[in-house]
């Protein structure tokens with residue numbers, strides 16, 4: 308057998324993880340990236356979502372360490388914060404503020420600059436991987452039976468080129484054109500599912516309040532589909548360099564404005580004034596960033612009949628999520644692990660791409676189901692309808708939420724599911740059902756469980 312060459316389209320998070328996987332199973336890997344990749348933790352045009360809060364869910368962090376051992380410590384060294392959940396998180400649910408129980412889950416909090424750069428540095432240290440930067444993928448080569456390479460165009464010289472590949476993995480993100488590229492070589496239409504709650508993110512970065520640079524909780528305010536004014540949520544994440552990233556999010560018709568006055572007014576309308584107080588007190592260090600390409604979108608490459616050999620889609624190119632759930636990066640890691648396991652089991656054979664795509668889809672399915680079942684509860688969500696099962700799930704979810712205020716077991720199970728660390732079925736364990744069905748407290752605490760130090764920092768008497 309000759310030299311086996313893998314080509315990865317897109318040098319974002321999923322692209323880098325995929326390159327590291329392919330390098331273990333093939334002889335050489337080329338990553339094609341439209342941007343010039345910065346030589347440090349810097350924002351870049353091809354990754355506009357990078358300006359917004361990104362929580363790396365606990366299940367994804369554990370999976371990342373399996374894929375790239377030691378990577379999580381490297382991220383922490385680069386400034387990422389380990390946030391214990393809920394010990395280091397103030398969570399306002401629809402039933403009140405959650406207690407800050409100890410020893411449950413955790414997630415990583417850092418800017419995408421730091422996450423992407425650290426992972427890129429680690430992956431590209433492998434000499435079998437090279438990157439063609441400032442290069443657009445413009446199409447695929449091959450026919451309906453097999454993808455044999457990619458068509459490229461340099462952003463700088465406009466020169467076009469074709470690169471042969473034994474395996475092509477699309478990791479060009481949410482805006483991927485792969486369905487069209489496949490159609491152009493004769494592959495049937497890829498079916499797409501779109502569930503769109505119309506989320507808009509507006510994010511601004513602040514300097515942490517004096518004395519809280521290394522130690523202040525994240526703050527999460529959940530949107531309530533049953534409130535009289537649904538549509539408002541918020542997330543404050545402490546990140547590297549003593550900064551706080553604050554995202555306000557709205558749903559269709561209730562979008563946070565991107566000017567200072569409007570941003571603050573939107574925060575004042577949240578169900579608790581803590582974030583409005585923080586906006587008043589903390590020094591801003593960035594301008595405002597807005598983002599609205601946020602639908603849940605899944606492309607069913609796993610259902611293509613016949614599926615072309617030599618092509619797999621991964622990361623957001625395969626399935627992207629409403630960012631409110633913070634699951635996209637984790638699904639990229641799960642997908643890369645699924646690809647790794649398939650290649651490990653059978654190497655590169657004619658059926659490998661088809662089986663790998665199915666494995667990627669299987670790793671994604673429960674996360675998709677969770678996002679859909681949450682978003683369908685909101686008026687204005689398009690692309691799906693409430694089923695009887697959704698109604699039962701919603702009613703049970705409400706009971707769980709109310710009972711969670713007084714039940715450590717329920718909070719532990721909910722957070723394990725939310726952090727993608729354990730299966731959703733744990734919410735149906737007999738112990739959890741029993742506690743959910745008990746008469747819950749009328750309401751939870753209306754004030755956040757702040758420590759004395761945190762109260763002092765916020766000048767709350």
Ligand SMILES: Cc1cc2nc3c(=O)[nH]c(=O)nc-3n(C[C@H](O)[C@H](O)[C@H](O)COP(=O)(O)OP(=O)(O)OC[C@H]3O[C@@H](n4cnc5c(N)ncnc54)[C@H](O)[C@@H]3O)c2cc1C
Pocket residue numbers: 316317318319320321322339340341342352353354356359360361362363364442443444445478479480481483508598600601621622623624630631632633634635636637639
């Ligand atoms: C506002 C927002 C907030 C989010 N918050 C979270 C969160 O809290 N937690 C979480 O886990 N996830 C979150 N996500 C999701 C997360 O950002 C994505 O899941 C993740 O970035 C997917 O990585 P990717 O590599 O698949 O795609 P991307 O990061 O989009 O990378 C795609 C790459 O492909 C390149 N590219 C695109 N087209 C071409 C082309 N034709 N030729 C060459 N190169 C190309 C791009 O330049 C880019 O480098 C959020 C998303 C958004 C939008």
